[in-house]
Amino acid sequence: MNKWIMKKNNIIINNIEHFDPVHTFECGQCFRWERIDDSHWFGVVKGLALDLEWNGKDLILHNTTEDDFLKVWYSYFDLGRDYGDIKNRLSKNDPVMREAIGFGYGIRLLKQDFQETLISFLISQNNGIPRIKKIVESMAKSYGDPIECSRPGVHAFPSCERLSKLALEDFRVIRAGYRDKYIHRVTRQVCSGEVSLDTIMKGSIKEARLEMQKFFGVGQKVADCTLLFSGTRYDIFPVDRWVRRVMAELYLGYEADNEEINSFAMKKFGELAGFAQQYLFYYAREKKIGMY
DNA sequence: CCACAGGACGGCT
DNA sequence: AGCCGTCCTGTG
CATH class of the missing domain: 1.10.340.30 (Hypothetical protein; domain 2)
Structure with a gap:
C-alpha cells in the first residue's frame, strides 16, 4: 500500500516502489503516454489528461484532484497491489523470471478502460x-x-x-x-x-x-x-510472437504453438500469469530475445 | 520490387 | 478441425 499526500493541486507519492514510467508505459500495454523528457510524461486516460513527473523515487501527478485520484488514478496505476509479493512469488525457484523481473522491475499493470x-x-x-x-x-x-x-x-x-x-x-x-x-x-x-x-x-x-x-x-x-x-482478469497469459520467442528460448527449448505455451504458463504461473507475461514480454522485446 | 509488423477471417481441404 | 491466402498501411 502506497502513502500519498496532496500538495497544492498535486498528488505526491513519495518513494513509490515497483514503478518506472519507462517500464510501465513502454511495455506495450498502453498507447496514449508521451514522453516529454527524462522525468516528465503526458497521458490521456478515461477522459482525463495528466502531467506526470517521476524523479527516480517520487511520483507526482500534477494538476489533479483528490477526487480524480481516488476515482481514476489510484486504480489505474494499480496502487493497491503488493508488487513486492508478486515478484517474490514469481521469482521463487525460477531464475529466468528473477532475471526478467530485475530487468523490468518498474512494470505495473495499468487498469485501462x-x-x-x-x-x-x-x-x-x-x-x-x-x-x-x-x-x-x-x-x-x-x-x-x-x-x-x-x-x-x-x-x-x-x-x-x-x-x-x-x-x-x-x-x-x-x-x-x-x-x-x-x-x-x-x-x-x-x-x-x-x-x-x-x-x-x-x-x-x-x-x-x-x-x-x-x-x-x-x-x-x-x-x-x-x-x-483492462484489469478485468489477471490469470491470463496473452501469447504473441515475442512471448513465443521468449518461451522457446528460455523455458521450453523448442517452438511450441500458442495453446501449448498458454497451458504451460497457466500451470506454471497460475493466478499471476498476467504479471509474468508482462515481465517476460518486456524482457524479450528489449533484449531482442530469439531474434537471431 | 519484396518482406514483415505484437492477427484474424473465410474459404478450402 | 486444420491449413493457408488474404487483408490496409507504413517502414526498411
Missing part, C-alpha cells in the same frame, strides 16, 4: 507500436471529446456509443486499414449487447475468453490482451 483497450488491441493486430499510437491518436482527434488541459488539441478516446453511430467510411480517415470494419462492427456489438459484457466481467476465465471472441476481429490474442490490460 475496457472499451478503449478492446479497440486499441483490435488496431494492434499485424501492426507495430508507432503506427498503433498514430491510429489511436487519430481516432481521438477525429471523434473524441476535447479535453481542457495543459496542452492544446487533446481529446479523449471516443466511446463505443459515439463510434457505433459512424458509418464504415468514417473510419477511413484514421488510416486503420482493413481493421476499420472490425472497429465498425465491434462498437455496435458492444452497444447492442450482442456480446455479453457481464459474462466477460463475471464469468469463468474460459467463458470470458470465449465471449470476447464473439467480437468481430477478435481472436485469442486480442481477447487476452484486452482482458489483461
Whole structure:
C-alpha cells in the first residue's frame, strides 16, 4: 500500500516502489503516454489528461484532484497491489523470471478502460507500436471529446456509443486499414449487447475468453490482451510472437504453438500469469530475445 | 520490387 | 478441425 499526500493541486507519492514510467508505459500495454523528457510524461486516460513527473523515487501527478485520484488514478496505476509479493512469488525457484523481473522491475499493470483497450488491441493486430499510437491518436482527434488541459488539441478516446453511430467510411480517415470494419462492427456489438459484457466481467476465465471472441476481429490474442490490460482478469497469459520467442528460448527449448505455451504458463504461473507475461514480454522485446 | 509488423477471417481441404 | 491466402498501411 502506497502513502500519498496532496500538495497544492498535486498528488505526491513519495518513494513509490515497483514503478518506472519507462517500464510501465513502454511495455506495450498502453498507447496514449508521451514522453516529454527524462522525468516528465503526458497521458490521456478515461477522459482525463495528466502531467506526470517521476524523479527516480517520487511520483507526482500534477494538476489533479483528490477526487480524480481516488476515482481514476489510484486504480489505474494499480496502487493497491503488493508488487513486492508478486515478484517474490514469481521469482521463487525460477531464475529466468528473477532475471526478467530485475530487468523490468518498474512494470505495473495499468487498469485501462475496457472499451478503449478492446479497440486499441483490435488496431494492434499485424501492426507495430508507432503506427498503433498514430491510429489511436487519430481516432481521438477525429471523434473524441476535447479535453481542457495543459496542452492544446487533446481529446479523449471516443466511446463505443459515439463510434457505433459512424458509418464504415468514417473510419477511413484514421488510416486503420482493413481493421476499420472490425472497429465498425465491434462498437455496435458492444452497444447492442450482442456480446455479453457481464459474462466477460463475471464469468469463468474460459467463458470470458470465449465471449470476447464473439467480437468481430477478435481472436485469442486480442481477447487476452484486452482482458489483461483492462484489469478485468489477471490469470491470463496473452501469447504473441515475442512471448513465443521468449518461451522457446528460455523455458521450453523448442517452438511450441500458442495453446501449448498458454497451458504451460497457466500451470506454471497460475493466478499471476498476467504479471509474468508482462515481465517476460518486456524482457524479450528489449533484449531482442530469439531474434537471431 | 519484396518482406514483415505484437492477427484474424473465410474459404478450402 | 486444420491449413493457408488474404487483408490496409507504413517502414526498411
